[in-house]
Amino acid sequence: MSADGILASAEAIAADVASGKRSAVEVVTSFLAQADRTADTLRTYLHRMPEAALETAAAIDRRRAAKESLGPLAGVPIAIKDNICVRGVPTTCGSRILERYCPPYDAHVIERLRAADAVIVGKTNCDEFAMGSSTENSAYAVTRNPWDPERVPGGSSGGSAATVAACEAPLSLGSDTGGSVRQPAAFCGVYGLKPTYGAVSRYGLVAFASSLDQIGPFARTARDTALVQSAICGRDARDMTSRAEATPIDLNDLERPVAGLTIGVPRAILDEAGDALAPSIRAALTSAASAFERAGATLIDVALPHARYAIATYYLIAPAEASSNLARYDGVRYGVRRGDGDLRAMYEATRGAGFGREVTRRILLGTYALSAGYYDAFYLRAQKVRTLIRQDFLEALGRCDAILMPVTPTPAFPIGEKADDPLAMYLSDIFSIPASLAGVPGLSFPATFDATGLPIGLQLVGRPFDERTILRVARAYEREHDAASRVPPLAAAGGGAP
Amino acid sequence: MPIDVTVVHKIASLARLKIEPKDEERYARELDAILGYVAQLQELDVTNIEPTSQVTEGAPPPLRTDEVCAFGEREEALGQAPDRDGDYFTVPQVV
Numbered sequence: 001m002s003a004d005g006i007l008a009s010a011e012a013i014a015a016d017v018a019s020g021k022r023s024a025v026e027v028v029t030s031f032l033a034q035a036d037r038t039a040d041t042l043r044t045y046l047h048r049m050p051e052a053a054l055e056t057a058a059a060i061d062r063r064r065a066a067k068e069s070l071g072p073l074a075g076v077p078i079a080i081k082d083n084i085c086v087r088g089v090p091t092t093c094g095s096r097i098l099e100r101y102c103p104p105y106d107a108h109v110i111e112r113l114r115a116a117d118a119v120i121v122g123k124t125n126c127d128e129f130a131m132g133s134s135t136e137n138s139a140y141a142v143t144r145n146p147w148d149p150e151r152v153p154g155g156s157s158g159g160s161a162a163t164v165a166a167c168e169a170p171l172s173l174g175s176d177t178g179g180s181v182r183q184p185a186a187f188c189g190v191y192g193l194k195p196t197y198g199a200v201s202r203y204g205l206v207a208f209a210s211s212l213d214q215i216g217p218f219a220r221t222a223r224d225t226a227l228v229q230s231a232i233c234g235r236d237a238r239d240m241t242s243r244a245e246a247t248p249i250d251l252n253d254l255e256r257p258v259a260g261l262t263i264g265v266p267r268a269i270l271d272e273a274g275d276a277l278a279p280s281i282r283a284a285l286t287s288a289a290s291a292f293e294r295a296g297a298t299l300i301d302v303a304l305p306h307a308r309y310a311i312a313t314y315y316l317i318a319p320a321e322a323s324s325n326l327a328r329y330d331g332v333r334y335g336v337r338r339g340d341g342d343l344r345a346m347y348e349a350t351r352g353a354g355f356g357r358e359v360t361r362r363i364l365l366g367t368y369a370l371s372a373g374y375y376d377a378f379y380l381r382a383q384k385v386r387t388l389i390r391q392d393f394l395e396a397l398g399r400c401d402a403i404l405m406p407v408t409p410t411p412a413f414p415i416g417e418k419a420d421d422p423l424a425m426y427l428s429d430i431f432s433i434p435a436s437l438a439g440v441p442g443l444s445f446p447a448t449f450d451a452t453g454l455p456i457g458l459q460l461v462g463r464p465f466d467e468r469t470i471l472r473v474a475r476a477y478e479r480e481h482d483a484a485s486r487v488p489p490l491a492a493a494g495g496g497a498p
Numbered sequence: 499m500p501i502d503v504t505v506v507h508k509i510a511s512l513a514r515l516k517i518e519p520k521d522e523e524r525y526a527r528e529l530d531a532i533l534g535y536v537a538q539l540q541e542l543d544v545t546n547i548e549p550t551s552q553v554t555e556g557a558p559p560p561l562r563t564d565e566v567c568a569f570g571e572r573e574e575a576l577g578q579a580p581d582r583d584g585d586y587f588t589v590p591q592v593v
Contacts, residue, residue: 088574100578101578104574105569197553306542311535312535315536331580336580342592343589345590346589349516351513351516360525364513364525368533378536381539382536384544385542385544385547423532426532439553
């Protein structure tokens with residue numbers, strides 16, 4: 001395999017494997033070798049599966065030799081966030097309470113990826129139960145940002161973002177409840193899509209906040225992002241919320257120019273953010289808006305007047321749902337059991353020892369918000385404000401095809417900087433949470449780099465089930481800029497750089 | 499109402515969470531700060547606004563037919579339990 005093998009797109013890899021130009025075993029071997037070099041330093045994985053990956057690859061090669069047709073992701077390595085069930089493979093959600101759990105079934109998205117002939121290479125590190133914005137809340141390891149190992153990769157899908165940025169795998173899956181795909185994608189300089197609520201079945205995704213959770217892809221090109229989304233989307237009877245309206249994306253649609261599209265920019269939000277929004281990100285946004293205008297798009301100002309209440313709304317709704325979803329970890333059917341004495345003491349000891357600080361904090365917060373006397377003032381009111389936030393988006397998206405906004409107020413922050421200040425950590429989600437509450441799709445695309453070499457991502461928010469338009473806009477930007485073609489020095493060090 | 503150690507103790511008990519007494523003070527402080535922040539929702543007028551509990555586009559989701567679907571991997575599922583007796587999950591004695 002050529003030196004630039006690990007820089008190839010998933011699309012090119014699948015075409016090469018299908019045509020016989022490269023074998024799946026060859027492809028998988030080269031990515032495994034890259035992960036051997038960098039994964040221990042970056043702590044991207046909680047569980048790697050080299051033997052299983054090579055077996056899958058060999059089976060794909062045998063089927064090709066037998067002239068069988070192969071799927072659209074033939075031989076392409078993909079890493080899976082550790083809160084998505086892969087049969088017989090440890091799935092811990094970054095939590096001690098699931099330390100020994102090996103699910104007896106595949107998630108819907110895993111079935112789909114196997115059907116597409118993708119090759120699963122491992123389970124990536126994440127904040128415990130997907131609660132966090134830095135991957136520092138994992139019970140097992142702190143993942144490092146490939147662009148600067150002293151900084152966080154973002155979270156909660158930090159391992160999934162970092163492994164794609166470091167070229168350990170061309171693709172990965174994460175989950176996004178309030179920004180957990182888009183924010184780490186922005187911090188690591190890769191694409192990250194949070195599909196429309198209902199676009200992808202969550203069967204086999206460990207539940208955090210069920211009215212918000214969505215599974216989404218990471219990739220290094222807009223087309224690869226669309227390729228994965230097409231493979232995993234659509235109706236699945238095992239997730240009541242999944243919708244047939246979510247249909248595969250024609251890659252040719254992504255090549256259509258942006259001329260004629262209208263792009264909204266929420267100026268008031270940017271003004272209100274003031275000094276909290278890093279000048280480098282403000283400049284990147286202005287520059288991207290001009291680029292779209294030069295390409296023939298019409299720019300308009302859109303108002304999202306209730307977006308400023310998004311964090312307060314989210315930190316009532318998400319913990320409330322989490323406190324309910326996490327009630328199932330009781331030390332009876334799976335996971336770890338602690339304590340002796342009566343049943344209640346066993347529950348309390350198991351949960352007390354099994355959950356980390358952030359998860360405990362959110363269970364407490366959610367239990368409080370749902371408890372007698374507070375439900376109306378907190379949870380119900382938050383659900384009403386959620387309606388206002390959603391109305392803002394639908395109104396704005398009635399006037400434009402996509403909204404361009406930041407993903408994060410700053411580039412990746414140093415490890416430890418916000419670890420002891422939960423509220424400061426929550427406030428960093430200001431630009432990703434609104435689209436989550438509205439249920440609309442959001443894409444983080446790599447826009448540029450700041451003066452210190454850290455990646456800057458920007459966000460495109462689209463209409464429900466219109467992932468293709470935001471990917472098309474990002475693809476137009478990519479044709480001119482291609483920020484994701486740059487590889488972190490750490491990943492390029494041992495060879496593989498162009 | 500400010501969140502103090504007594505409140506933390508009570509909600510931890512409701513959530514079946516054992517929290518070390520030394521940590522209760524810290525959780526109280528953190529929850530108090532978070533709830534202080536979310537109090538800003540009180541400034542909005544939400545009269546006549548319907549709550550959103552689930553975002554659904556178009557027609558309501560179709561209901562699955564009510565059929566028994568056997569899960570084939572019984573042993574694999576039971577094998578995850580920290581303690582079992584044959585086909586049963588075991589728990590500390592309750593009666």
